[in-house]
Amino acid sequence: MSCGIIGRAARTGLPQRVGDVRLEPDYVEGNSDTLSELCVPLMIGRHVIGVVNLENATLDSFTEADERLVTAIASELGTALENVRII
């Protein structure tokens, strides 16, 4: 499984909200201007099939509310992906 924060979200099946990626040892730079990151696992049932990844160039960009919103969307997205069976 891939490393980095995305990989951690995929491994743990839990959302990962990082206010300052520079302080995160697991962080693997993808975009040089990114300072904060939110990763939410994409699941079908109890199985992780992917990760929704959000990045911003400002510190502490994502709130708990954002995490909750994206988690809900990811959950709905997993259902949608299953319904269309297009994976």
Added chain:
Amino acid sequence: MAVLFQDIHDQRQTEQALAESEERYRSLVELSPEAIVVHSKGKLVYLNPAGVRQLGLERAEQALGLPIMYLLPPETRQLNLEIMNQVNQGNKSLPPLEQTILRPDGSAIEVEIIGAPVLFQGKPAFQLVVRNITVQKQAHQAIQESEQHLRALIEAASLGLHQYELLPDGRLIFCGANPSADRILGLDHQKLMGLAIEYAFPTLRRTEIPGLYRQVARDGEPYFCEQIAYQDQQIEGVFEIHAFQTGPSRMAVFFQDVTEKKRAELTLRESGERYQRLFENSPLGIFQASPEGKVLAVNPAFARMFGYDSTEEVLATSNNVATDIFFDPNRRAEITGMVAENHNLKSFENLYPRKDGSPFPSTLHLHPVKDAGNRLLYFEGFIEDITEKKQAEEKIRDLARFPEENPYPVARINREGVLLCANRAAIPMLASLGHQIGRTLPPTWWDYIKPVFESRQTKEVEFTFEARIFSLSLVPVLDEGYINIYGLDITERKQAELDLRRRIIEIEALHAVALAGTEATSTGELLERVAEIIREKLYLDHFGVSFLDDKNKMLTLHPSFVPVACQAVVRSL
């Protein structure tokens, strides 16, 4: 022979009569109470016993033979000599003449002399009847001096004087006035001379004064009147008069203008009455107490205040101010001590006992009443029951605590933007902004304050302080010229609103994703639509969705996001 005879019977009779006459004369002269002096050729030849006494001698012989001129003062001798010569030549009597005579002992007496030529022992002589009028002269002089003195007194008197004479026909005629009368009445009394009182002072016709004055002139009974009001075209005032008889059918009136005095008395009386009314009706308890502490007087309010039925009851039962009036017996001494140290101290708060023993708080306003010699006569005090005032103050303090105890900020700003006051909750907030009570707020506040003063409408402003959100209500109190600011912590409310809004967003987003799931024809399309939904809700610089491979080993970014990974989309909640 011839006999010559002469009937001498008549002659003898005549001689006898002459001798008897001389004897009678001598007897008369000797017994006369008036001094009789006979001088002939300028010398004393006879002095009767009264004359001896008059001249202060023991015997007539002591003076007989002395020149008559020795009895006269030198300066009058020539004149007397001439008078006597004239009398001698004319052989006539000397008219009554007042004269000074020098006694042999050198003293002088005043006499009245009547003289006439006589034959003394057959020789021409001059007889003087000398009456000692020294006492009369002295009395006359004394009377004259007294009259002069009296006149001077009348002239100089500050009282006005009118003099009248009652004529037999009943008219009372004005016949004199002193200068003070002119001054007091402001007129020239000379113009009134000879006028009947009713014409001199016409207004008196309508009064009983002319009749009373006539009575004084006629009967001599003095008349006094303390207050006579008079007004005519020239004179106006109130006068005090003393009328008295100055002689038969004559009278005088001393008068003084007492208008000002009466006015002052009236003012004093009114002032006294006002004080009495004030004393009786004052809502304040008023008392007078002697320096020793004896209660001298109290007013009805005092009695009511202390729970007594009457002022008499207070006076009967309260003998000592310290023990009977003050709740604390030492308080009176304390107060008088403070007053002695500081004369400006006048008000003291005390506890007083009612008749039933219950205390009540009062303010005592005390002042010493002194006589002209600065001697303390008594203390006068005003007691104000401040029970209600104290209760009101407590209420005010309670009310004042109300905003103070408010956990939210409360402040007041005047038209000039000066922060007048603020409660405890507002102080840190204001301090963090650098605002202080009594100082003018920065101009930025005018953006909020000015519209409130102008519109007279309450304005709501939100203000964040230390992660808390406050709603500030700016309430104009224009009559007082200030704005009250009432703060309310709305952090939780705002958070709830935010949460609700987020929840709505969440539901909308989920609904949109579910819709996209039914409408999308490919994974890429679905992911793009979901990305768009998220971007609508969140500020994002990068968005992507990675998928695990079949073995759950690798995560691969879905191709849909590769070309747009670096796009910046601005969205915010």
